[in-house]
Amino acid sequence: MTRSRQPNSKHASSKETVAKPAAAKGAVAVSRLAAEVQRAFLPDGVLSKHIQGFSARTSQMQMAQQVSEAIASKSNVVIEAGTGVGKTFAYLIPAILSGKQVIVSTGSKNLQEQLFFKDLPALVAMLGIEPKLALLKGRNNYLCQWRLDKQMSEATHIDARLLDDLLKINQWASTCKDGDIGGLTSVPENSSALPLVVSTKESCIGKRCDFYDACFTRKARSRAMDAKIIVVNHHLFFADSVLKDTGFAELLPDPDVVIFDEAHLLPNICVNYFGQQCSSRTIDDFIQKLLAIYQTELSDTGQLAQFCQRCLAKLSDWHNQLYSCDESDWRLVLGNKALAAASWDLLAELTALQNLLMAHIGRSELLDDIAIKLAELNNKLSVFFNCDNNLAAYSIEFGSRFVVLRISPINIARECQQLFVPETSWIFTSATLQVNRSLIHFAREMGIVDAQQSILDSPFDYPRQAVFCVPRQLGSVTNQQQALKQLVEVCVQAIDAAQGRTFILFTSHKMLEQAALALRTRTQYPLLVQGQAGKQSLLTKFRQLGNAVLLGTSSFWEGVDVRGKLLSCVIIDKLPFVSPDEPLYRARADNVSRQGLDPFTEVSLPQAIIALKQGVGRLIRDEKDRGVLILCDNRIVNRYYGQAFLNSLPPMARTRDLDKALEFLRQIP
Template sequence: MSLVERVHAVLGQGGLLASQLRHYRERAVQLEMAAEVAGCLTSSAQPLVLEAGTGVGKTFAYLVPALLSGKQIIISTGSKNLQEQLFFKDLPALLGLLGLDIQVALLKGRSNYLCQWRLARQLEAVGTHQEAVLDDLLKLQQFADNTTDGDLGNLSGVSESSPAIGMINSSRDSCGGQKCAFYEQCFTRKARQRALQARLIVVNHHLFFADRLLKDTGFAELLPDADAVVFDEAHLLPDIAVSYFGSQLSMGRIKRLLDEVDKVYQQQLRDTAQLTAMAGRCRERLSDWQNRLLDKGYNDWRDSLADKEMAAASWALVAELLALEKLVQAHLGRSEMLDVLAPSLTEVRAQLEQFFHCDNPEAAYSVEWGERHLQLRIAAMDVAHQCAELFNDNSRWVFTSATLQVQGSLDFFVRGMGLTKARQVVLSSPFDYPNQALLCVPRHLGHVANQTAMVKRLVDICLKAFTAARGRTFVLFTSHRMLQLVAHGLAGRTPYPMLVQGQGSKQQLLSKFRQLGDAVLLGTGSFWEGVDVRGHSLSCVIIDKLPFASPDDPLFRARAGQCQRQGLDPFTQVSLPQAVIALKQGAGRLIRDERDKGVLIICDNRLVNRDYGRAFLGSLPPMARTRDLDRALAFLADIP
C-alpha cells in the first residue's frame, strides 16, 4: 500500500484507531491533512504550508504519516509544553497502537541539561556560596548521581529560580568540548547522540534554528540532516527566524563572563590580581553605560547615534572589554577555565562593536528591557531570502498551525518565509462555531477619551461577564500596563478567584485555573497562544483591544520605512496581517473541543467601524455575532 493508503487504514472509518480507541471517530479534515502530509513526505519536492483549524487533530495527522513513512523526521514545536506532550504522551500512545518499535528522541536546548564540569567546579568552591545555594548544589549532585539524562526538567527539590541552576546548567561559554574531563559522561553530548541515531526527533523552533544557523560550539553536529522536518505552531517561525538571522546579546551574559573571570583569579590564578581588577573596571563601564541608556530611554539604537555622551560611554565599554580580552589571552594555557572563557569574551566584545556601529540599513537595532537583563538585538527587516536558502535543501518541509492565513490567504506567511513555491492548503475547523460561540463587540463602547475612562469601561464589562459566566473567564491584554490597571480596578469587586499574570509561572496559573473551575485569569502575550483549557472551566474570553504592534517598536519602524521606500503601505503590508494573526491566536483560546460553548468579547469598536475590521472578521472562526452585550451575557448564563 502507498503511504496515503496506510494512513487511511489507521485514521479512517473502521481503521486501526477506531477499533482500538473507544471514543475515536473519523474526521474528514484530519484525513485530508494526513494525506497532504503523506504526499509531501513521499512524492513532493514542494514544501507544504497548511493551516489546520482548531479541532482538526493536526498532531495525529502529521505523526501517523511520519511514523509510517520509514524516514528520519524532525518534529519542531514552538512551545516546551507541546514538545513534551508529543514525546511523553502522543508518541508513546501511537507507537503502541501502531505496533512500531522505533527509536525516538527528545532534544532540548543546551541550558536544559546539567553540566557535570560546572557542577564539579561549584562544589570545589563550597566556601564561596551562601548556605541556601550550597544546599541546592548538594541536591543537584544527588540528581547528577541518579539521573540518566541530566534533563533539569525532571529535577525536583530545587526551585527553577534557584541561583544554583544558572551555575550548573550546560552553557556554550563554558563548554570545553572534547577537551573536557567529563566529555564521555556529558549529558548534553549523550542527548545529541541519541538524536543522531533516532528515527524521529522532537525539538523546538529555537533549537532548530540554532543548529542550522549558529552552529553551536563544542560539538560538531547537533541534529542530523533528516529526510523531513515538520514545524507545528509554525506561525511563530517568522519572529524566531528574525532573531536567528540577526544577533542578540544579553547584558546578563557579559556579567556572567566577568564573574567567571573573578572566579579564575579566586580559585586558580591568585598571582594575577590584574584579572579581577580589570573585570571590575569592565563592570563599572557596563553599569555606567546601562545607567545612561536608562536615563535616555532609547529603545531604538538609531535614536542614540547623535548623542555624543552615549557614544563615548559605549566605546569606553568596548575599550575596557578589549583590554580584558588581551590580558586573558596573555595567560592562556595557565587555566582551563580561562581557556574556555577567552573565545566568549572575544565574541561578546565583537557583538557590542557591531551593535554600536549600527551600519546595516536593512536591519533594526533595538534595546529591550527584559525581566532580568537588558538585551541588544539586531533584527533583519526581511528574512525571506535567508529562509528560502535554508529550506532549499533535499529535506521535505511541512509547516502547520491553526493561525497562518489572513482573510483566507497564506500569502503573508509564505512571502515572509521565502516559501513562494510551496503547496498551500487551508483546512477549516470541524467545530460548529455558529452554535458553539458568540462574538460580541459591545455597542455602548463609544469613544474613549482617556486611559482612566478606558479602564473603567473594561472593569464594568469584566464584572458583568464574570457574573454571567460564573467566573470561568480569560481577560487578554495587549499591554502589561493595562493589565495592572484593570487588575487594580477589579480587586475586591468579584467573588470569583482572580489570577493575575506575574503571581506565578504560566503553568502554575493555568493549573490553578483548571483546578478552581470558577476562576478568572488576567494575562498578556504568553496567554494569547499555546493555552488549552477545555470543558466547563472556560466559557468567556475578553480581549481589551486589537493587538497592533507598537509604532515605537524598532523592527516595526524599520519595516515600515522599508515599505514606504518601496511605495507600499506599511499598515496593510506589515501592521494589519500581524495583528490579524495575533487576534486569531487570542480568540482561539475559547473553543477547544466540540462540546465547548463560549462568548468572545472584543472591546474595540475599530473591529466594526473601520474598513480594516473586515480583515479581522474574515479571518476569525465563523461565530455568531452581536453588538448587544446583554445578549452575550444571556448566552453565557445559559452555559452549564
C-alpha cells in the same frame, strides 16, 4: 546539520506557487504512503480499533493525505488546521509510516513532551512498528557534570541554602540516566543552584572536558542522530541550524522531513536567530570569572585584576547612563553623544583586556577559553556600536540589572530560503496561519515557495457553540480612561452572567493592572492576575476554583487549553496592533515604504490578525464547548480593515447587542 547549501533557482522567488506534480517514481511512492495512511483512518483502521469512539474527520484525513504526499515526493506544504481538526495525528501517522528520519519541531516544551511521552508511544503501539524515538531539548535543560563538579569543589565558600540544593542535585546526578533537569524533583524550579550547573554554550569546553564521555548533552545528541523521529522545539531547531553549537558541532542530524507544529511562532523566532544579541550580563560574567582566575591561578599577574576593575568601572558608567534614558531604539540611544562616547570607552577597555589575555595564553585553560569568547564579544559590540546595517532594527531591552542589545533583520525570507533546502520535505502547520483566508503572508514572510497551501477549517459548529459580541455602546479605545471605564463595565456584567469562568486578555500590562484594580471591588468571583504567580500555577488554580476570572497579557493569548464549562467567556480589551514605536516594526515599516507599499497593510494588519486569532482560539477547545467572545474595540466593525479580521476568525454567531451575549452566557450550565 548542513543547512548552508544554496537554494536552487526554483527557491529564489517569493511568489506564491503550488507544488508541482511528482515524477513517475515519486507518484508511486505518494500513492503507496497515502494509501497506507488512509487505511489507518478508516472505520476499520487501527485508530478506530484502539481509540474508543474514534471517528476520522474529513479535514483530518485531508491533512494526513497532504502530509503524506509532501513526504513521499520531497515537496513542501503549508497547512492551517483549525482547532479540532486533529492535526497531531494527521502529521505523526505519515511521519511514522514513511520510515524516513523526521524532525518534529514544536513551539513549546509542553507540546514537545506531550508528543514524545504520550502521542508517539500510543501511535507506534497501534501501528505495530518500533522506530527509534528521541526527545532533544536545548542544552540548558541538561545537567553539566563539569560545572556541578566545579561547584562542589568550591562548597566551602557556598551559602548553606545553595549548598543544600547542590547536594541534592549531586545525589540525583548519580542515579539519573539522561541528565534532563525536568526530571529533577528534589530542587525547586526557581532554585539559584540550577543556572550554576546546567549546560551552556559559553561554559562548554568540548573534548577537553574530563566528563566528555559521560556528558548528558553529548549523549542526547547521539540518541537524536540515531533516531527516526526526533522531537525538538523551535528554539533548539534554529539555535542548532543557525548559530551552530559549540563543543559538539550540530546537535541535530540532516533529516528527510521537518514538521513544524505551531508554525505561527516561527517568524518571531527566526528574527531572533537570524539576528544578533548581546547581554551586558555576559560582559560582567567574563570579568567576574577572570577575577576568580586571578585569585586562584594567576595571582602573580596584578595587571589582570587592574584591567578587570577598569572594565567594571566603565560597564557601571555605561549602565548608569543607559538606565537614565527611556528609549528602546538603539539608533536613537546612540544619538546621545555622551552615551555614544561611553559605549566606545567601554569597548576600548574590553579590547585592552582582550589584548592582555592574549599575552597570557597557555597559562590557564579557563583563561584561554574566555580570551577567545571575549574577542568574539568585542567584535559583536563593535557591530552594535557602528550600527550601520540599514536592513536591520537595532534595539535595547532593560532588565533589572543588565541590558540586552539586539539586531533584528527586517526581512528573514532570504535566510529561510537558504535554510529550507530542497533535499528535505518541509511541512508547516498551525491553527492560526491565514490572514483574510490566505496563507500567502506567512509563506512570503518565511521565504516558502513551491509549497502547496491549504486551509482546513475547524469541524466545530461555531454558529451554534459561540457568540462573538462587539458591544454597540463602545467609544473610542484611543481615550485610555474611557476605554478602561467601558471595559470594566462590560467585564462586570459578563463575569456575573458567566458566574466567573472568564479570561480577560489585554494588549498591555498597564491596562491589565488598572482593570485588575477596578475589578477587585466590583466582582465577587476570585481574580487571578498575571504576575501573582507563574503561568501554569495560575492556570491550575483557575481550573481548581471553577468560578475564577483570569487576567493576562500576551503569554495567555496562546498555548492555553481550558476545556468544558470551566471557561465560558473570553474578553479582549482591544485589537492587538503592535506599537508604532517598536524598533523592529519601525524598521520594517520604513523598508516597506521605500518599496512604495503601505506599512499598515503589509506589516501591522497581518500581525494583529494572527495575534487576535490566537486570543480568540482560547474560547472553543472542544466540540462540546460553548462560550461568548467579547471584543471591546469597535474598530473591527467601523474601520475599513475590520472585514479582514472578521474573515480570518471562526464563523461564530455575531451580535452587537451585549444583552443577547449575556443571555447566551446565562444559558451555559
